[in-house]
Amino acid sequence: MGETTGVKGTSMGDNSGITRSGSARSAWWVGSDPASELQHLWGELSRLFEHSSQATEMSRHWMPLAEEEDSGNAYVVRAELPGIPRERVNVEIDGRELHIHGSIEEAADTSALRRRTGAFSYGIRIPADVDPVGVKADLADGVLTVTLPKSGDSAPRRVEIGSPGDATGD
Numbered sequence: 080m081g082e083t084t085g086v087k088g089t090s091m092g093d094n095s096g097i098t099r100s101g102s103a104r105s106a107w108w109v110g111s112d113p114a115s116e117l118q119h120l121w122g123e124l125s126r127l128f129e130h131s132s133q134a135t136e137m138s139r140h141w142m143p144l145a146e147e148e149d150s151g152n153a154y155v156v157r158a159e160l161p162g163i164p165r166e167r168v169n170v171e172i173d174g175r176e177l178h179i180h181g182s183i184e185e186a187a188d189t190s191a192l193r194r195r196t197g198a199f200s201y202g203i204r205i206p207a208d209v210d211p212v213g214v215k216a217d218l219a220d221g222v223l224t225v226t227l228p229k230s231g232d233s234a235p236r237r238v239e240i241g242s243p244g245d246a247t248g249d
Contacts, residue, residue: 139197143179143223147203154209154227158201161221170216170225175209178202179223 145158158179160168168181180200210230217224 139195141195141197141199142201143199145179145201152229154205154229156203156225156227158223158225159221160199160218160223163218163221165218168218168223170214170223172205172209172211172214175205175207176202177205177225177227179225 143158143160145156148155148157156177156179160181163181163183167183168179171178171180178200179202180198182198183196205227206229208229208231209227213228215226
């Protein structure tokens with residue numbers, strides 16, 4: 080009558096490379112030890128990070144960890160800058176953008192603990208209700224805190240709706 084499954088080929092063409100049988104095709108990971116695969120992957124990642132952490136250039140660019148918060152009457156930005164003296168940090172407001180940038184240089188050291196070196200920068204767009212004159216920045220215990228006070232100009236206010244016949248500003 081017709082062909083049955085479980086044999087090579089079908090009535091719809093020659094698929095001699097495909098075998099239709101009850102057994103499933105084995106997956107790529109079958110027969111390998113997951114623990115040894117993970118250990119191999121961990122070793123490769125360690126070598127990658129070790130290679131990338133070795134200074135190939137004298138100056139590298141990085142971005143500090145930072146967080147933003149709305150504290151009600153001000154916006155607060157905190158950036159982690161451990162070991163960086165305040166003379167090496169610049170905070171600027173340009174229109175509606177806050178820029179934090181600077182650099183840190185360290186003598187080559189063979190110690191196990193290394194800090195980031197080179198130039199760093201961080202920038203965010205700030206809301207329109209920030210009073211740029213009142214912005215303050217403090218650096219204590221390796222954390223830069225920038226306080227951006229709200230101007231209060233953006234407080235909601237009710238706008239009266241007039242009619243087209245009302246004379247205004249003549």
